[in-house]
Amino acid sequence: MIIDNFMFKQKLNQFKHYLIAVATYWYYGRPARKLIVVGVTGTKGKSTTCRLIASVLEAGGYKVGMLTTVEFQIAEKRWANDKKMTMLGLGQIQKILRQMVKAGCRYAVVETSSEGILQYRHYGLNYDVAVFTNLGTEHSERHGGFENLRADKGKMFATLSGVHKIIAGQKVPKVIIANADDENANFFLTYKSDQKYIFGLKDRASFSGTTIIPTSTISNAHGSTFTFADKDFEIKLIGEFNLYNALAALAVGKSQGIDDEKIISGLKSVKLVSGRMEFVEAGQNFKVVVDYAHEPMSFTQLFDTLRGLIAPGNKVIAVIGSDGGGRDTGKRVQMGKIAGELCDFVVVTDVNCFDENPAEIAEMLASGARLAGKKNEKNLFVEIDREKAFSKAFELANSGDVVALTAKGTEPVICVANGKKIVWDDRNVANKLLKKYEHR
Numbered sequence: 070m071i072i073d074n075f076m077f078k079q080k081l082n083q084f085k086h087y088l089i090a091v092a093t094y095w096y097y098g099r100p101a102r103k104l105i106v107v108g109v110t111g112t113k114g115k116s117t118t119c120r121l122i123a124s125v126l127e128a129g130g131y132k133v134g135m136l137t138t139v140e141f142q143i144a145e146k147r148w149a150n151d152k153k154m155t156m157l158g159l160g161q162i163q164k165i166l167r168q169m170v171k172a173g174c175r176y177a178v179v180e181t182s183s184e185g186i187l188q189y190r191h192y193g194l195n196y197d198v199a200v201f202t203n204l205g206t207e208h209s210e211r212h213g214g215f216e217n218l219r220a221d222k223g224k225m226f227a228t229l230s231g232v233h234k235i236i237a238g239q240k241v242p243k244v245i246i247a248n249a250d251d252e253n254a255n256f257f258l259t260y261k262s263d264q265k266y267i268f269g270l271k272d273r274a275s276f277s278g279t280t281i282i283p284t285s286t287i288s289n290a291h292g293s294t295f296t297f298a299d300k301d302f303e304i305k306l307i308g309e310f311n312l313y314n315a316l317a318a319l320a321v322g323k324s325q326g327i328d329d330e331k332i333i334s335g336l337k338s339v340k341l342v343s344g345r346m347e348f349v350e351a352g353q354n355f356k357v358v359v360d361y362a363h364e365p366m367s368f369t370q371l372f373d374t375l376r377g378l379i380a381p382g383n384k385v386i387a388v389i390g391s392d393g394g395g396r397d398t399g400k401r402v403q404m405g406k407i408a409g410e411l412c413d414f415v416v417v418t419d420v421n422c423f424d425e426n427p428a429e430i431a432e433m434l435a436s437g438a439r440l441a442g443k444k445n446e447k448n449l450f451v452e453i454d455r456e457k458a459f460s461k462a463f464e465l466a467n468s469g470d471v472v473a474l475t476a477k478g479t480e481p482v483i484c485v486a487n488g489k490k491i492v493w494d495d496r497n498v499a500n501k502l503l504k505k506y507e508h509r
Contacts, residue, residue, distance in 0.1 A: 086158075086188040093160025094193030100166035101195040102234060104134070104177045105241055107321060108194065108225050111202030111248075113367040114314045115155075115180045116140075117306065117342045118202055121318035121335075123178050128335030129327035134169030136162065137180040138361075139343050139479055144172040149343070151481045156185030163193060175236070183221050184211065191225055197234065198324060199226045200317050201247040201257045205366035206400065219256060226260035246320045248313060249273045249280075264324060268316035270309075281320045286312060290378050300329045305340045308374040310367075344478025346374075349499045352507035353463075356471040359495045361478030363391070363420070365403050368475070372411035375471050383469040384413035388462050389434060390455075390476050393425030394484075401430065405437025412473075414465050415443055417451045418458035420476045421484035427453050455483065455493070459502055474499060 107122055109115050116137040123133045123142065135142035138155045142148075143165065156162060162179075169177055181191055204222070206215055229243040242263040247254040250269035258265055265278035273280055283295035283302075292305040293312050297319065304315045315336050322332040341347060349357040356378065362371040368389075375385050387408045391401045408415045415438045419427045431451050443449035452458040462472045474495050477483075482490040 083187070083189070087192070089160055090189040090192035093163045096160070097163040097167040099193065100163060100170045101177070101193055103170045103236065104166065105175060105198070105234070105236060106194050106196045107176060107178045107198040107200065108181045108191070108196045109178070109200040109202065109317075110181045110183070110222050110225050112205040112364065114202045114310055117311060117345050118200065118314040118317045119178045119180050120342050121314055121339055122321045124339050125318050125322040125327060125332050125335035126176050126178070126325065128331040128338070129322065129325065131175040132173050133176045133178060134165070134172070134174040135178040136165065139345070141165065143168050144174055149479065153480055153482060155180055155182040156190040158188065158190060162190060181225050183218055186221050186224050187211075191228070194228070195231060195234070196225060196228045197241050198244040198246065198321060199229055199257070199262075200321065201251070201254065202313065202317060203248055203251045203366065204253045205364055211396070219253060223257060223260065226257050230261045244324045246317060246324065248317065249276065250313070266320040266324060268313070268320050270312065279320075279323065281316050281323070283316070288312065298329070300333065302333050303337050305337065306342070307346050307378070308370065310370045310374070311346070344496070347496065349496055349503065351500050351503035353503050354468040354506070355466040357474065357499055357503065358471065359474045359478060359499065361476070363476040364397070364400055365407055368404055368407045369411070371473060371475070372408065375473055376411065379471050380469055383471070384466070385411065386414040386416070386462050386465050386470060386472045387412040388416045388418055388458050388472070388474050390418045390420035391430055391434060392421045392423070393427065393430050394421070394423035395425065398433070401433035402437035402440070405434035406441050409438035409441025409443040409449070414448050414462070415450070416458045416462045417449070418455045419453050419483065422486070423484050424486050456498055456502070459499060463502060463506060
C-alpha cells in the first residue's frame, strides 16, 4: 500500500509537470515553431558543445538563442545561469523561446537533460537537430536503471518524427548527430530523421550517412588543431574531450549548410566556457583549474588531461565531492577510486549535501580513494568545509603542480540541510585564497 501510494504521487507529480508544459507552450504562442531548435544531450560536455554550436551558427550569420547549465543567450544578450538547473521549469523555457523569436533569432540551442525530460520540460521544443555527445551512468538511479536512462534521453530524438517546420520559406530537415565512439550511438541513430551524421576520432567507414572524422589531430596546453576534408580547424579549449565537442559543433554547422571557413572562425572564437576547464590565475606558481566534472567519466578525462599538462615529477591534486540528497550514491566509491588512481593527492569535501550527512558522503568517496592505495593524512584528506578543503589543496601544491577543483563549476550556491543555500563560487573563493601564494 505504501509503495502504491508512492507510485501514485510520482505519477501525479509527472502529470502536473505535463499540464504545465502543455499550458505554457500554448500560452507563449508555440514559439519553437518559429525557431530551428538544436538539442544536445549526453552525460558530459553538453554546455561546451552548445556554446561551440552557437558560435558556429553565429559565424554563419544567424542570431542565436541558447539555454545551458552555464548560461543563457538571446541574440546579443548573454547572462549566467544562476538557477542551479539545466532546464528551467514552470514554463520558463517557453517564455525565453518567445523572447528569442521577438529578438529575431533563427536558432535555439538547448542543453537537454534527462531530468528535464522526466518533467516534460522538453515538451513543445519541437527539435530539428538532435545531438548525442556520450552516455555514462550518471542519474541512472533516478531513472530506474541505465536502460531507462538511455530510453528517456531517446525521447528527445523521438520528437524528430514530428511535422517539418517551414522557416524563411524553406522546409527544415530533421537531423541526428551522434558520437560514434560511444557504444550507445547506434541506439540514438535508429530514430527517424532526414539526415544522420556521426563524429569521432576513430574510422567509421561503414556508416551510410555523413561522417565527421579528422584525418589528423594535435593537442597541447593551448588547445587542439585537427584536419577535416583538407581544412585545418583550431579550438582554444584544452583536452581530447573538447575535440569531441568541437566535432559535434562542426557536424551541426555542416548540416545547416554553413561553409567551412565560417565554421573554422566560429570554433576558434570560443576561448572559454565558464566553469569548464577554467584556470584561476592569481600569481601562484602552480595551476588551479575549476571544472564541473562530477561523475566517473568526466573525472577520468579531466585528470588524464591535467596529467598531460604538467612535467614528469609534478603532482595532480584533486578536490572532489558528490551531491547529496540520495543522488546517484552508487557512483561515489567509483569516483573516489578514479581520483585515487589518477591523482597524487585527494582532498574530499562537500558539494551540495542537502539533507544528507556530508561526512557520510565524504566517507564513501574516501573509501574509494583508499581502494586505490591512498592513505589518510598522507595523500588523502577529508575536509567537509569546502573553503578549508581548497586551502589544504593549495598547501599541498608546489611549483608546476596542478590543483583541480571539481564538481561545481559555475554553481552559485552550496545547498545544505533544511533548504539552506550558501552563496558560493569556486572561482572567487580560489582567487581569494590564492592571494597568499602570489609569486611563491
